[in-house]
Amino acid sequence: MDQLREETLISRRERRRREVRRRRLIAGAVLAVLALAAAGVVIGSSGSRGSPSAGAAKGVPRDTGAPGTTRSAPKAVRDGPPGTTPVPILMYHVIAAPPAGAPFPGLYVPPQEFEEQMHALRSAGWHAVTLDQVRAYWLHGTPLGPGRPIVVSFDNGYQSQYTKALPVLRSMGWVGDENIQLSGLPPSQGGLGSDEVRGLIAAGWELDTQGISHADLITLDPQQLAYQVAYARRVLQQRYHVPVNWFCYPSGHYDDAVVDEVRAAGFVGSTTVVPGWAAPGDDPYRLHRLRVLGGTSGAALLQLIDGTRGEGPAPDSYDG
Secondary structure, eight states: OHHHHHHHHHHHHHHHHHHHHHHHHHHHHHHHHHHHHHHHHHHHHHHHTTOHHHHHHTTOOOOSSSTTOOTTHHHHHHOOSOOOOOBOEEEEOBOSOOOTTOSOGGGBOOHHHHHHHHHHHHHTTEEEOOHHHHHHHHHHOOOOOSSEEEEEEEEETBTHIIIIIHHHHHHTTOOOEEEEESSOOOGGGOBOOHHHHHHHHHTTOEEEEEESSOOOGGGSOHHHHHIIIIIHHHHHHHHHOSOOOEEEOGGGOOOHHHHHHHHHTTOSEEEOSOOSOBOTTSOTTSBOOEEOOTTOOHHHHHHHHHHOTTOOOOOOSOOO
16 A cells, blocks of 8 residues: 555656646747747848848848838839820731732731831830730839830731741830630631740730630620630630730620620720720720731831820721
């Protein structure tokens, strides 16, 4: 019995020692956490006074914006009065001479003509931007850079846009806006492959879409319309990992149901074939563009741009 009592007492003492040790460990951990939190506050405060190296020296993640700002501050700095200046959007198709018997020879702009037009634009003070950049300017006043901004858009996804237009724009440090359709281009006309699309994106081009197959959207039932619009956007986003924020109405055909589907699919806006400049007060789902036809000299393009500011007549029957 005495031996049993002694073993019981030893067991109780051991349990008490373990409990005391556990509590001390917990208390030490709490103090360590509090100490780290306090150190973090001090590091953050010193950084906000203009000491960017303090956080880095301690391995503390820092804001990627300017020293002395918080994470929300850069957005506040970028935001300003909404931009009020209209921006022209040019519309191109094939950058090549028209073949014999082409049904729409005006769609073809020879490479030499295209290069002349781009250099004429630059000489006149224009520079190319994307639709996303234009939207940021209209909404937040985000600067579009010095000079006169213009969007150079390309419809359908012809291969010549990669082989002929890209080198010209890249040599100038300019970007384009590709309104690609995912299928339906005749092989003889040459559609863009996936590697070529990736090449455009790598060069800073914006990828947008005309849908799956350039269908006449106003003739489709709701399921077919969603396939052409929403599904096309999802495919491009998943394939190329870019936003695909803008839609381009095939042949310029749309009605209220089409606009509603484009909006529901998450697009922030759409472009048409209605001549004129795109303006911040316009419906973003009905933005005007300026069609550039073959045979247009650089000087004639400048006249077209300057002569159509603010115009917006009814769409014609052109099938672009």
